[in-house]
Amino acid sequence: MSEEHAHNHNDCIDTALATAETLCLEQGQRLTKVRRRALELIWESHRPLGAYQLLAKLAEEGFNSAPPTVYRALDFLMNAGLIHKVESMNAYLGCAHADKEHKGYFLICDECHNVMEFDYQDIHASLIAKAAQHGFELRSETIELTGLCADCRGLANEVRA
C-alpha cells in the first residue's frame, strides 16, 4: 500500500470527517453522533471493518449494542457515499473520494489486509463496452482485487523510485 504507507493517518481521518460534514450539510443530511463516530471508527485504519467489529467498538463507548444500530449507520454512510462495502470480505471501508462520483475499485492485500481504493476510467469504459457487446446495460460494478501490496512485497522503494 505504497500511497498509504508512512503517512500521517490522522490526516486521512480529519479529511474524511471534514468531507463528511461538508457533504451532509450540502445534502441536508444529518451526521448524527453515532453516524459520525461509526465513520471515525471505520477510518481508524485502511483495513475494512466488519459490522460486528464496529458494533463492539460503538458499544464500548456507550452506544446501543443491537445490530440495527450499526447497520443503520452503515446504510446511511454508504448512501452518502462516505464508505464502501467490500463484498468479498463482508466489511466496510472509508472512501477517500466521497466528494467525487465514482465506483469503488479495490486492491486488497492478502498479507496486511490493507485496502487501497483506486479509480480507473479506462477499465470502467472497457467494462461498459464489454457489457454492451453482450446487450447488457451496466448499472453497478464490484471490482475487488487481492494480492500482495508493495510493502508486503518489500518493494516500496523500487516501485516509488
Added chain:
Amino acid sequence: MSEEHAHNHNDCIDTALATAETLCLEQGQRLTKVRRRALELIWESHRPLGAYQLLAKLAEEGFNSAPPTVYRALDFLMNAGLIHKVESMNAYLGCAHADKEHKGYFLICDECHNVMEFDYQDIHASLIAKAAQHGFELRSETIELTGLCADCRGLANEVRA
C-alpha cells in the same frame, strides 16, 4: 443473457458434468455422489444458488442436511474450478469453462438474476498493469457487474442482429 437465451439447457448440464468427470479423473479427485449432485443442482439454472438453497435440495433427496455437507461440496467444487462463488450475492454458479484456467468475470442481471460469465483478457491485462503501478502483485480478481441483460431490456434481437 442473449448467449444463453433459448438454448437447450440440458446441454449445459451434460457438458458441465462430463467436464467435471474428466477433470476429476485427470486430477485424481473423487466426484462423489453428493458432490456430483450438488454440481447438477447448481447447474439447474444460470442463476447463482445459495448454499442453504442447495442444502435444502440435497436434503430433499436424502442427503445429510447439516451445513458442513453443503459447504464441503462447495469447497470441493470451487477448488476443482467447477463452480464460482458470486461474492456480491453469497451464491454459487456453475462454471462453463472449467477446463481452462481463468478468472470468473460476471454480468449479473438485476431483473431475471441470470448470470453470464465472460472472459476478457484485455481487462485482465489492464488490471495486472494497474496493480503493478501501485506496486501490487495481483493474485485474484472479483469482477461482478450488475445491470440489465439483453432479454430484460427487450433488445435480444437488435443486439444479436
Added chain:
DNA sequence: ACTAATTTTGTTATGGTATAACAAGTCTAA
C-alpha cells in the same frame, strides 16, 4: 411555544451465511 409530520433511535426477534471440532465411516495402496 405548540403541534404535527418526519426522521432517528431503541428493542426484540429472527433469518441467512459459514466454520470449528471431533467422531465415524469409506477408500486406497502397501
Added chain:
DNA sequence: TTAGACTTGTTATACCATAACAAAATTAGT
C-alpha cells in the same frame, strides 16, 4: 489386511443482516 488418507456425520457455535414495532428526538408550520 491393515494403516493412512480421505470423506462424511454430527453437534455446536460464530458471524452477517434484516423485520417489525415502539419510543424519542428533530424539524417545520402555526
